[in-house]
Amino acid sequence: MTRVLIVGAGPAGIRAAEVLVAAGLRPVVVDEGARAGGQIYRRPTDGFKRPPRTLYGSEAGKAVQLHETFDGFVCDGQVDYHPRCSVLGLQDGVAQVLGPDGVFAVPYDRLILAPGATDRLAPVPGWQMAGVFSLGAAQIALKSQGVALGRQIVLAGSGPLLTLVASQLISAGATVAAVLDTAPWGAQIRGGFDMALARPGVTLRGLRLRAGLGRRYRAGVTLTGIEGDGTSPAAVTWRDTRGRAHRTACDTVALGWHLRAETALADLAGAEFAWSDIWAQWLPRTDAAGRAQDGVYLAGDGMSILGADGAEIAGRLAARACLADLGHHVDVAAQNRDLGRKRRMGRFAKGIATAFPWPAEMVRALPEDAILCRCEGITAGDLRRTLTLSGPEVNRAKSLSRVGMGRCQGRYCQIAGAEVTAAQVGCGPATVGRLRAQPPVRPAPLGVIAAAADKPE
Amino acid sequence: MSHSVTPEEGRVQRLAETDRPTLAFTFEGRAMAGLEGDTVLTAVLAAATHLRNAEFGPERRAGFCLMGACQDCWLWQENGPRLRACSTLLQEGMRLRAAPPDSWPAP
Secondary structure, three states, X not given: OOOEEEEOOXXXXXXXXXXXXXXXXXXXXXXXXXXXXXXXXXXOOOOOOOOHHHHHHHXXXXXXXXXXXXXXXXXXXXXXXEOOOEEEEEEOOEEEEEEOOEEEEEEOOEEEEOOOEEEOOOOOOOOOOOOEEEHHHHHHHHHHHOEEOOOXXXXXXXXXXXXXXXXHHHHHOOOEEEXXXXXXXXXXXXXXXXXXXXXXXXXXXXXXXXXXXXXXXXOOOEEEEEEEOOOOEEEEEEEOOOOOEEEEEOOEEEEEEOEEEOOHHHHHOOOOEEEEOOOOEEEEOOOOOOEEEOOEEEOHHHOOOXXXXXXXXXXXXXXXXXXXXXXXXXXXXXXXXXXXXHHHHHHHHHHHHHHOOOOHHHHHXXXXXXXXXOOOOEEHHHHHHHHHHHOOOHHXXXXXXXXXXXXXXXXXXXXXXXXXXXXXXXXXXXHHOOOOOOOOOOOOOHHHHHHHHHOOO | OOOOOOOOOOOOEEOOXXXXXXEEEEEOOEEXXXXXXXXXXXXXXXXXXXXXXXXXXXXXXXXXXOOOOOOOOEEEEOOEEEEEHHHOEOOOOOEEEOOOOOOOOOX
């Protein structure tokens, strides 16, 4: 039987698995989560009791349906499921996978990558201290652990998650001191119009959540710093649209500017990349169904940032493309319906990108002593000084400055690093290159790699 | 008004799911108790303000992404292997450290 490997068990990976199972295949599914669902439909540990409506709000029905679909496949042995496992690298049709018991090899004929996304981060002076988290972290802590990451929280950044996390924390009883959005009203109105045309119901729900934030919410903010003693934040400093300085006391900060596609494995699998002006990041190139290379298919936010509903559609599209390429009969009408749905998600996503833009000017103006790379404490000034030696190319700048070489492997600094690099030579980030992914794409203990290498074939 | 975090109460605030059995563990030699189903990160930060010192700066660290991508929350165990606090479930009797064992050579 054809061996199909699906990486990721979020909405895209689960729907891809569903299509393959229906066609009689038994895909291998490798996922980092302890339970399938991904991030937005992340499940608590076994034994937790909050009902889905509390955890997922208006999306509870979708979350439960996805979880039950996948649990059914696992229960019936229709998928070969490996939770708590990370793909470290891909070469010659073999994935090296790190699990709780060591490294193992998964050979495959076809590969569907649905690794999702991380928060997209812009550095704010002081963001390296304990008590500053990503927005996604604040949501994960609440959903999967039932905790708030602090007692007086400032949420800052931009994007749909900013409003969503704020309203989820408030509903759960946390104290949210302020919700500081760097997106100006003008951009939000322009983008919001396209969002409302593509998906009026979803847009309206977002507006309702936003209204619930009341005076905590401020638009068009410029973040100037996070004050604190290094053990904990004490305040966020910011300027409003008229340039007036403000200081909001807090003990915890969560930052995020929408999402950054997780593309390391697509890179290792040989996908080509193109700069996306809409998303202000490099994204893998695929056809409309998600074909990237021969036998390699992409789906979900790791392909293009369409959100959870878009990920379900993209997962089905990629799996049907895979089946068609294998010579299976494919329901063409269903594929065409999903292609139409995906276009609508694309229009909505473009509206989101317009409404909540990457704060390029704020990043370009980072003070010299602001930490750019959290992993190794490298400042914006360190990077700028490196550029006279390395030239304005991100891979060379990484070699000399180590921005992008720390243990997050550039996931949280590369977009800002490219922006600072581009600013130095007066161009846009698209022209300073793309940081190449390097295996292993997750840290792995040398001992388990050595043990795997010693194992007789 | 600023609410400063004190070591006695820890950083994270439990909002739900608090009727779980407790699990005893130690962090930096201090006896602590977490709840069954806690990640190591949740359990430590329920009683402490941070996880460890930064290697490349004067500040402390307490995790960042909570989804296994940033690698900010690695902790040591007294018996050897390191663990990623955000994606490891707390187990009864864990003995956790913020830094490598004392027997290791200083950097």
